[in-house]
Amino acid sequence: MANIAAQRIKREFKEVIKSEEVAKCAIKVELVNDSYTELKGEIAGPPDTPYEGGTFVLEIKVPETYPFNPPKVRFMTKIWHPNISSVTGAICLDILKDQWAAAMTLRTVLLSLQALLSAAEPDDPQDAVVAKQYRENLEMFQITARHWTNVYAGGPHVNSDCDDKIRRLVDMGIEEHQARAALSSYNWDLERATEQLFS
Amino acid sequence: MASSATETTKESSTSGSGSGDNSETKDEEKKDDSMFECNICLDTARDAVVSMCGHLFCWPCLHQWLETRPNRQVCPVCKAAISKEKVVPLYGRGSTKQEDPREKVPPRPAGQRTEPDPATAGFPGFGFGENGFHMSFGIGAFPFGFFTSTLNFGEPRPGAAPRGTQQHLEEQFLSKVFLWLAVLFIFWLLMA
Incomplete structure (x- = not known):
């Protein structure tokens, strides 16, 4: 060096x-x-x-x-x-x-x-899916970001609704992170996430 | 944390009169050193140069930074536009002879010296502006034209004399005489 x-x-x-x-x-x-x-x-x-x-x-x-x-x-x-x-x-x-x-x-x-x-910059995104959610559904973005912080970064806010939906997908044989990513991308719509995962 | 703890002891020691003197000077030396740190290598600046925005660098460091992005030459600290021509070297006493180990780096730009005002320095008989430099061109035929096209160095051009004085009257008379001479000359040229 x-x-x-x-x-x-x-x-x-x-x-x-x-x-x-x-x-x-x-x-x-x-x-x-x-x-x-x-x-x-x-x-x-x-x-x-x-x-x-x-x-x-x-x-x-x-x-x-x-x-x-x-x-x-x-x-x-x-x-x-x-x-x-x-x-x-x-x-x-x-x-x-x-x-x-x-x-x-x-x-x-x-x-x-x-x-x-x-201070996020949604107009210059790295992750297009996240940026779209941020622009179109800020509340959903905050829920998702807080949930990810709780799971991966040790944040204090547990969201039982998110956890339940993930558990249902895990029970269907989906890997946990994959389930979380799919649900996050589809605004926690279980049906659409399931559809995407099994298509 | 550790740093805050040392700071408080420093303060208490400097407030104490006799025993604290030693640590006080040490702290001041440290502060002085960091004031002259290069903003790129964070070491005491060698071959120091300062940008127009006032930021200090080693010349080898700044040169490498300018070479890294030739299209976007900005100050590494404040992002003001900078260029090789617009940095000023700092010459400390007895520190200018230090050799730079990195041979490929060109010498740092030289300092720019502006000469003091020529009026005070004195260039007798040749100067511009206030010392009077006049150049006049005239059109005419030899031998008269030869005299009308002249270069006057040195003496300032005299202003017109105030109206009503003896000099003014004389000048008026002279100009009339020359006007008649010119008219006669042109007449003679036409006749000849």
């Missing part, structure tokens, strides 16, 4: 650990290997959003050319958000692409991602 990249990540790592956001448990960074090429980030779901109370784990890959090129970041925790793929966790955020600037750090990236959770 290029010297400048490793040097900088080391410094940033110290900066994040000392930052006040860590003190507030809003963000966190851990090393995955000793060479500083791969890190594990964590952000808390922002308050007053469906993600509140959840903890979202991120995979951060630092390229050789860092900080001249952005780090590659992906959600490891499954999340229901217009700008994050519900399948792969890929993120659509300008600063991780062409709007990256060399003075940005791990800390600012994690804070930007946290800001993305509280």
Whole structure:
């Protein structure tokens, strides 16, 4: 790994650990290997959003050319958000692409991602299905996002209606996550989700 | 957390008179260092340059950033438009001779010096603007035309004399004499 990249990540790592956001448990960074090429980030779901109370784990890959090129970041925790793929966790955020600037750090990236959770951009979607739901049925989107936060990110809000519907599909022999994804895509309409799964 | 704990001890130690002095200077040194950190490598800036928007970088770092995106040259901190021509090098005392280990990086752009005002510096007999530079072209026939097309260096062009004075009257008379000479000359040309 290029010297400048490793040097900088080391410094940033110290900066994040000392930052006040860590003190507030809003963000966190851990090393995955000793060479500083791969890190594990964590952000808390922002308050007053469906993600509140959840903890979202991120995979951060630092390229050789860092900080001249952005780090590659992906959600490891499954999340229901217009700008994050519900399948792969890929993120659509300008600063991780062409709007990256060399003075940005791990800390600012994690804070930007946290800001993305509280302010979605449905007009520039990564997950078209989620974005459509967000635009056409905001209430349904919030229910779904809160449910996903509860199941995958340890959020406090249990939705028994969603759980019941998933259980019925699981009883039919469908894998749990597949059932949840299908129901989420069809606004929790059990009939249409079943139709899609068995077609 | 740990950081907040050290901060409180720092505050208490600086407020104490005798024993706290040592840690106080240490903290200040640390603060000074971070003020001159390059915004890209986060180390103390080497071959320091500063952008027009006031952000400090190592020249090798900034050069690499500009090379990475030649089509979108923006400040890494504030995204203001920047270019190689518009960064200013910082020359600290005794720090300019440091050699850059990265050979391929071109030397940082030179500082731009503007010469002081020529009026105060003094270029006797040749100057522009207030020192008087006049160029006039005339149309005429030899030998008279030769004299009407002249370059006047040096002395400022005198303004017209105020109306009613002796000089004004003399000038009026002279201009009339030359006007008649010109008319006679043209008449002679037509007759010849």
